[in-house]
Amino acid sequence: MTQSTTTPEATTGRNTRGLFLLSTGVVFAIAAVVMLFITVVGISTLQSDALARINEQNLSYRAEFGFVERELSVLSAMTAVPAMLLIVAMCFLIPGYLRRRGVIAERDTTFWRGGSHTAKYKPLPLGLHAAWALLPLAAWVLLVVIPLRNLIGGTAWPAGLKDENSSAVWMLLAAYGGLAAALFAAIVVSLIKKVVYTARVARHPEAxxxxxxxxxxxxxxxxxxxxxxxxxxxxxxxxxxxxxxxxDDTPFFVTTLVIGLALLAAGLLLAVNYWRAGEPLGAGESYS
Structure with a gap:
């Protein structure tokens, strides 16, 4: 039997760093949620002329490695701030999770096999995995379902907003509601992949x-x-x-629904065949 070469001190240090990264990521994630709430409320309550002035103002930035100058409206920049905070949060949450629950190593690469960095970690239990899906589901309900119900009913926010405010608010709700729906679908399909893989290996160990x-x-x-x-x-x-x-845009609804279901079906088909890759759950690789 082989023994682990990882010392208790190294494990403790890795866990401490992982906890710090996770905590920092949680802070940024909470900041993103707060900023999204402030932005939605602010855009909803601004006077139309003030909102129009904000939308007409542009910010200049350099793109394409600094060779091209582009402009972005201040309103678009405001709506992007929560997303940028979420990206920063993920930069802390992912390595923090891997440091807490797994090991990261380096290796040589080939075309079919091998990222320059590999990670092996303990997969979440099925129940906890399913529980995590409730978080983006709740966000989607808050950002899409409830506002849409109020809009159709015409009795509560965002019904009654002026056209300029309504367009800006729905742009925000759609952007982040879509992100929540995407996360929910990915987590659920990942859960199905885990269930199918586990059952397949249990019945056919050679899988x-x-x-x-x-x-x-x-x-x-x-x-x-x-x-x-x-x-x-x-x-x-x-x-x-x-x-x-x-x-009242039924054609757009039907078209978007069909496209979404087709993409979901394709993703699910690949997920249930993950066992064919010959790799365990709780592993990954990347180039960096």
Whole structure:
């Protein structure tokens, strides 16, 4: 039997750093939620002329490695602040999670196998995994379902907003409601993948070695996680298509719903075949 070469001091240090990263990520995530709330309330209550002036003001920035100057409206910049905070939060949450629950290592790369960095971690239990799905689901209900119900009923916010305010508010709700729906779909499909993989390996232990063509399956489902990307994109379409009903745009609703369901089905099909990649749950790789 081999013994772990990781010392208690190294494990403690890794866990401490992981806890610090997770805590920092949580702070940024909470800040993003607060900023989103402030932005929605602010845009809802601004006078139309003030909102128009803000929208007409532009910020200049350099793009394409600094060779091209572009402009962005102040209103668009305001709506992007919560998203930027969420991105910063993920930059802390992901490595923090890996440091707390797994090990990160380096290795040489090949075309079919090998990111320059690999991670192995303990997968979440099924119950806790399912519980995490409730968080983006609740966010989607708050950002899309309740405002849409109020709009159709015409009795509460955001019904009654002036056109300029209404357009800006729905732009915010759609952007972040779509993100919440995408996260919910990705988490649920990931959960289904875990259930199917576990059941498959339990019935057929040899499945841990993958199947024919596992190089391609590994590239698609393990290295790049196209199953979850497709599921997330499909979830965003399905989660947002209902807004069209509030504006009596049935063709847009049907088209968006069909596209979203097709993407979800494609992601789910890849996810339930993850075992073919010959890789365990709780592993990943990246180039950095």
């Amino acid at each position: 841990v070695d993958g199947s024919a063509g596992k190089g391609l399956w590994r590239w698609v489902t393990f290295r790049w996680r196209f199953d979850l990307w497709l599921a997330g994109l499909g979830g965003a379409f399905v989660g947002l298509c209902w807004i069209a009903l509030g504006f």
